[in-house]
Amino acid sequence: MMFETFYKAFDQLDKETSVQIAFEALNNEKITIVELYEGILRRSLAHLTDKESDPTHKIWKEHIQSSIIRTILEMAYPFVLKQRSSKVLGSAAVLCPDQEQHELGARMVADYLTLLGYKTYFVGRNTPRSEFVDLIKEMNMDVIAMSVTNYYNVSSAIKTIQLIQQSGVSPKILVGGIAVAHNPKAFEGMDVTITQSVEDLKQAVGGGK
Template sequence: MNDFYNNFLTYLEMENRERALNYVLEKIKNKEIDIVSLYTKILSPTLYEVDFWEDESYHVWKEHVRSSIIRTIIENCYPYVIKERDNKYNIKHNKRVAVICPKEEQHELGARMVTDFFILAGYDSIFVGANTPTSEFISALKKIELDYIAISVSNYYNLVDTHRAIQKIKSIDENIKILVGGNAFKNKKDSYKDMGADMYLNNFSDILSLGEEDSHEISI
């Protein structure tokens, strides 16, 4: 795993999208790594391992290019997510979840990975993405049926907007379960209770455990 990580990091530092993508897809295709391990042990750590340069604008450049490459890899992994869901987990829930980020939250790759985790666990998973205006999401909520809303928060300063969003969602439909996760909760894992959320998701195992509580689990 260390060799995999180091080789992949080298391609990222070179900003070589093609080599980074082909390297990962070859490992996935040959079943040398699964989706959960790829996302949690390779992609997520490399997002934060960025050298800081004296020129702050150049650091932003490097960070954005790296995020763009990782986004490309995640999107290209989708067919393997479906295969792994069917062949490895073989579960399906009659449940739908929307994965969103609160207003002003621009970091959405974590939410994108979580969307695939829900797919692996057998959910009908909808990725909404970064900076989701609460008013627009509430309007959509009145037209679509959801069992869960997962809110991914990376920036601690966006917790206030997250709290407001949860209160508004609950005022529309108190039966929807609100799930939260992300780096903003890293040192305050129990704060989700004060915000009105129903559960804090720390990892893929938590999503699987959530599924065990659903009474409509069926085989694919």
């Protein structure tokens, strides 16, 4: 029921109502962060199309809807801190490779890692390869999570992973996103863990209450 109510407002580009629905559900403890992200926000994003699959796709509408989701994610952060594990497991960074512009999934992953007990840094979209290595060395990262949405950025992700592994640093590397889900064999033979769900993350890095 909540999804249908939320999606109606979301599809009508009603930002105020969409944010209010999410806030009240969290504030009244009717839903957890994971339930909100997986059962409401991801499901809503899954309805978005692109020019390649839908000639009638409206980029302006996609951008407005993405901004609604982004606002909800920022609004939800205090609730993430409230629900996170009390045990600190290490540090993690969440990034997207060169040219990858889609970062909402990565933003959710950052909050999941926080929930699991990691001090998490969200770097976001379109991060140059050399910056990955600099970040890992300077911030002493234990975990690097990379999100790839666009198929054309898989090769960039692979080159980034290779650069990290050749640089002498050894964080645990996680990769996920739609492009990874559709092309898992592209990462065969690499010392990385593919994660596509909260449970995958938990199994890969531990943590949680």
